[in-house]
Amino acid sequence: MPDLAHIQALVIDLDGVLWRGQTALPGVVEFFNLLQERKIPFVLATNNAAASPEKVCRRLQRMGIHVSTEEILTSGRASAEYLRTELSVGSSIYAIGEEPLKTALVQAGFSLTQDASGVRAVVVGLDRQSTWEQLAEAALAIQTGALFLGTNPDVTFPIERGQVPGNGAILAALEAATGVKPRIIGKPEPHLYLQAVAYLQTESNHALAVGDRLETDILGGQRAGMMTALILTGVTQRHELGSSPIQPDYVFDDLPQLTRALMGHILD
Ligand SMILES: [Mg+2]
Numbered sequence: 001m002p003d004l005a006h007i008q009a010l011v012i013d014l015d016g017v018l019w020r021g022q023t024a025l026p027g028v029v030e031f032f033n034l035l036q037e038r039k040i041p042f043v044l045a046t047n048n049a050a051a052s053p054e055k056v057c058r059r060l061q062r063m064g065i066h067v068s069t070e071e072i073l074t075s076g077r078a079s080a081e082y083l084r085t086e087l088s089v090g091s092s093i094y095a096i097g098e099e100p101l102k103t104a105l106v107q108a109g110f111s112l113t114q115d116a117s118g119v120r121a122v123v124v125g126l127d128r129q130s131t132w133e134q135l136a137e138a139a140l141a142i143q144t145g146a147l148f149l150g151t152n153p154d155v156t157f158p159i160e161r162g163q164v165p166g167n168g169a170i171l172a173a174l175e176a177a178t179g180v181k182p183r184i185i186g187k188p189e190p191h192l193y194l195q196a197v198a199y200l201q202t203e204s205n206h207a208l209a210v211g212d213r214l215e216t217d218i219l220g221g222q223r224a225g226m227m228t229a230l231i232l233t234g235v236t237q238r239h240e241l242g243s244s245p246i247q248p249d250y251v252f253d254d255l256p257q258l259t260r261a262l263m264g265h266i267l268d
Pocket residue numbers: 013014015016017211212213234
């Protein structure tokens with residue numbers, strides 16, 4: 001049984017860990033029951049800037065799991081928090097993204113504009129309605145020195161028919177047009193995890209990053225100085241582990257195996 005005695009808090013990925021597509025994965029209710037009974041603090045952290053914390057909450061609620069919106073950190077919310085450390089409140093921002101990203105930026109005290117001239121930052125999350133005009137506005141602002149922030153670097157995302165351009169592909173287009181690299185907030189960069197660890201009021205090395213992808217969840221956790229656990233119910237398969245330079249501290253077949261490992265220890 002893996003020794004998780006020094007773990008005080010968890011930062012947990014969503015897709016591939018709690019559910020896959022529309023289907024809840026086995027053991028998810030028991031997993032949250034254990035965390036809540038033992039008072040193990042956690043944050044659910046996702047690279048998806050188009051996800052709204054309220055929607056994630058409602059989805060969990062339908063599964064019989066009660067989590068507060070403060071316990072859900074999307075890359076959109078993390079980007080808004082990050083900008084609070086870089087810009088003064090009220091600064092104007094040009095955002096390409098769906099409603100949850102824009103809401104997070106406004107809630108963080110920024111004002112969003114339609115016209116990118118003079119903005120302090122350009123924030124790009126996935127927007128499935130975005131147009132060439134928006135890319136042009138963003139490129140012009142980046143060229144004149146606006147901070148260029150990307151919520152997450154995922155170059156594709158899956159739909160029924162296959163892989164389609166994700167936020168990373170839009171960022172790549174803007175980088176090609178401007179010669180400026182975006183600052184990335186989501187995994188595998190450490191900002192999203194570091195914010196989660198700060199919220200959990202623990203040290204990185206006492207927090208466990210739980211995820212299903214080596215190159216995002218596990219690498220990001222390592223960059224943030226956390227312990228890492230790979231769950232094999234999502235993207236990364238066991239046979240890929242042998243040849244990867246990214247090695248997690250723990251590997252679990254599924255959530256029930258992680259739950260049993262956590263139960264093996266009374267956490268203070
Ligand atoms: Mg995942």
